[in-house]
Amino acid sequence: MKINRLPAPTWNRLKVNATEVNAVRPNKAAGYEEKLPEGVDKIHGRGIGPLSDVTIKTGLGEEFDKFIEDAGFKPEGYVVSDEEKIETPLYQTFDVKGNDASVALFDYSLSDNAELTVIQIVKDEDNESGVFFVQNKYRLSKGAKLTIVQIQTLSESKEFYNDIGGYVSDDASFNLIQIVLGAKNNYYGANACLAGKNSALNLAVAYSLKNDELLDMNYVADHNGKNSESDIKANGVMQGRANKLFRGTIDFHKGCAGSKGAELEDVLLIDDTIVNKTVPLILCDEEDVEGAHGATIGRPDESFLFYMGSRGIPREEAYELLKRAKIDAVANLIEDEKTKTYIAECLDRA
């Protein structure tokens, strides 16, 4: 199947329009530990809440969505009622074990002015070549705010498919924070339909890739509502023979007057053997909009290394400091101190 398809294709020879994968069919519902805060109702099955009729597009795309649906697993639904602001995060910890192809599907429905933070930690303690699929879909009513934080520290033998998609009503906002620290093959996609006026997407991803690790991303902000805003940031460090493809699309549809979208990528390249591809895309079918793209891609310069050296910090440690800085810049967006500490511990162990 083809996943992470660009909303508007470019030259085929660049091989970035979509990614062809041969994913193993999921054969097991993933086990996970959960801490469900008070005020969140959990319901087994898809199609819940006031926007249940809305069709959700996801970042990995239609073929992946069908592939997951055909596997026959049911999602877990979470509902937050009107005006409920849940202060304690919903924690979900996945310990991916063995050679299974396991799957976890979630649906979040937040009613008017409801707020929720979901923290998902994906890790393993073995070196088996398993596959893990996770899909999060969300529907946000007027003024609702959903934050999803994902931290992934899988071993280098695992394959990880991480798919997100949702619908954002008037004055509602979706925040996504992703930290990618492991797995051999990573496929990340997120699509936000900014349907309502003043709807917003804030997306920040930080990654550290080494050896032969792959990270294939597709992030799409679909601006439909007036004065909608999107902000996509990607911070990364690449070493060894790591391979990264970043697709970031800001799509201004007819009628989204007054909308603003920005995407910014900051990649630190440590070795010459890495493969780094970036596809920034701004599509515009509306006149009164602002779209911006910026990228900083390169190696640390000699003046930086000399300054570090003059304080007794050798090249390798200087790179480590920079790597940490890139991850911290995104990790610091997380409000939950426990999660920030967890990330710091993961980085200390790495």
Added chain:
Amino acid sequence: MSELLSVKGLKAEIEEKEILRGVDLEVGDGEVHVIMGPNGAGKSTLGSVIIGDPRFEVTGGSVFFDGEDITGESPDKISKKGVFLSFQNPIEIPGITLGNFIKTALEMKTGERIKLWDFKKKLKETMEVLQMDPAYAERDLNVGFSGGEKKKAEILQLLMLRPKLAILDETDSGLDVDAVHIVSKGIEEYKKQVGGALMIITHSTKILESLKVDKTHVLVDGEIAVTGDASLIEKINNEGFEQFIRKED
């Protein structure tokens, strides 16, 4: 006093342009040396080459520190032996906080993890000496710092890292009177606490007022034109460098 730094016939160039043309210099343990000279004489290059700046190619001579040949060594190795360079224009490093940077440098020096609590306490005390707002420890290194704060951050590193030899490259340049006073206090504190040697590259004498200068060297066109005692500073202040330049001609 025993010899700490010994520079012999040091020649260095950058992009095939010779900057140092045979510098000879010896600094004993705990001594204070002042390097003066006209613009473009090679003063900053001398400091950079001693600590192993890879932009420069050493084409002749040697640098010995604490009895070891450090010519051509990497800056991190030279630094670990106890040499510190306070930069004239320290770079800005987004993402790495001043506190985290100093902690990492200290851990590299000692080879041991430092307890965060102990470190923060020591850092706060040292920042107080330099009248630095403790919030600077959490700010990205030199990013958005004023010229004065950047220089204070350099002296803060000097006090925290406690090297055997500190090379101060125009640490007082661009500072107002109050900032020069605070930086001078920091340098005095270094002498008091560590007793290390100082090589002070300067155009001004304000920073030297509270220090006992052992030797003054005048660098002209990549060579030491003359070496004298502290009285040479006064002479230069009154008469300028022209006498030495003419001597060269």
